[in-house]
Structure formats: structure tokens, C-alpha cells
Amino acid sequence: MYRVLIADDEMPALRFTRNIIQQFSSQFQVVDAVISGEAALKVLESQAIDLLITDISMHGMSGIELAKHAKKLQPDIHIVIISGYGEFEYAQGAIQAGVDEYVLKPVSISKMTSILQTIQGKLDSEQQEQAAASRTTRPRPSSSTPAEAGFSPMCYGAT
Numbered sequence: 001m002y003r004v005l006i007a008d009d010e011m012p013a014l015r016f017t018r019n020i021i022q023q024f025s026s027q028f029q030v031v032d033a034v035i036s037g038e039a040a041l042k043v044l045e046s047q048a049i050d051l052l053i054t055d056i057s058m059h060g061m062s063g064i065e066l067a068k069h070a071k072k073l074q075p076d077i078h079i080v081i082i083s084g085y086g087e088f089e090y091a092q093g094a095i096q097a098g099v100d101e102y103v104l105k106p107v108s109i110s111k112m113t114s115i116l117q118t119i120q121g122k123l124d125s126e127q128q129e130q131a132a133a134s135r136t137t138r139p140r141p142s143s144s145t146p147a148e149a150g151f152s153p154m155c156y157g158a159t
Contacts (some may be wrong), residue, residue: 002050002123006033007040007066008082009058013105017053017082020109025116037061037069044073051119056083056090064090067097076126078119082107 004021008014014033021028028051032043037058043049052070056063067079079099083090086104094102100122101115 001029002027002120003031003048004028004051004053005031005040005043005047005049006053007035007037007058007063008033008053008055009035010055011035013055013082017107017112020112021116024109024113025120027120028116037063037066040066041069041073044070044077049074049077050123051078051080053080053082056081056085056094064093064097067094067099071098078122080115080119 006014006017006021008017014035018030018033021030031047031049032040034040034043035058037054038061040052040054041061044052049070052067054063054066058066061069063081063083067081070077070079079097080101080103081094081097081099082103082105083094084105091102100119103111103115
């Protein structure tokens with residue numbers, strides 16, 4: 001299961017996003033839903049999160065600021081920003097923060113589930129790559145001669 005953190009200062013939007021995940025995305029688990037960037041940051045400091053879904057405009061810390069902090073704390077985190085603003089500056093800030101998706105409100109159920117499927121595909125690929133890398137990584141002996149590696153000189157015909 002992939003772990004999701006939702007940050008939105010509008011309770012109806014927060015509940016809507018949580019309900020979509022719970023009802024339509026069985027591979028995701030909402031570990032917390034908070035109403036500020038500062039509260040989200042506390043969660044990010046204490047728990048591993050796979051996906052952060054945040055509103056762009058919140059009291060205090062904005063979604064873009066939160067995304068930047070999240071990437072510093074957890075470089076592999078995926079981020080979706082939901083915004084009521086279509087202006088280029090907001091989208092540009094989101095890109096600079098390294099977000100995966102920038103979605104304009106209102107967000108439909110089909111749009112959100114499509115985004116979640118895309119993110120799940122990325123997360124699945126990352127897990128497979130990590131598993132493959134760990135299978136191919138073998139410890140190398142630090143010794144340089146057969147004797148240092150624990151091989152007996154008797155194996156080489158020495159007496």
C-alpha cells in the first residue's frame with residue numbers, strides 16, 4: 001500500500017479527495033489529512049509518505065512551499081498540487097518544486113482516479129527498480145589475495 005498525505009485548508013475539498021482515494025484507489029492509504037502546510041510538514045518529518053496531495057493556496061505555508069520542503073525531506077515523494085489558479089506563475093512554481101501533477105479545480109472523480117493510476121504506475125516501477133537493484137547488488141570481498149579471502153593455501157597446491 002502506498003501512503004498518502006492530503007493537505008487542504010478547505011474541509012469539503014479535503015473530504016472529497018480522501019473519499020475518492022478510499023473508494024476508488026485500493027493501493028493507496030490516506031495516513032493523514034491536514035488543514036495546513038505546517039501540519040503537513042510535521043507529518044512529513046515523522047512519517048514516510050509516497051504521495052502528497054496539496055492545495056496550492058492555504059493559510060500560512062502555500063502548497064508550492066510545502067512541495068519544496070517535502071522534496072527536501074523525502075526526495076522520492078510524488079506530489080500533486082490542486083489549484084484554483086490557472087496563471088502561468090503558479091504552474092511554473094509547481095514545476096520548479098518538482099511536482100508530478102498540477103490540477104485545476106474543480107477536480108472530477110475520473111480526473112483524480114486517472115492521476116492516482118498514473119502515480120501508482122510510477123511507484124510500482126520505482127519499487128520494481130529498487131527490488132531489481134537489491135537483487136543484483138552483491139557484497140564484494142574486501143580482500144585482495146586468496147589467502148586474505150579465507151582460501152587455504154592447500155587449495156593451490158602449496159604445502
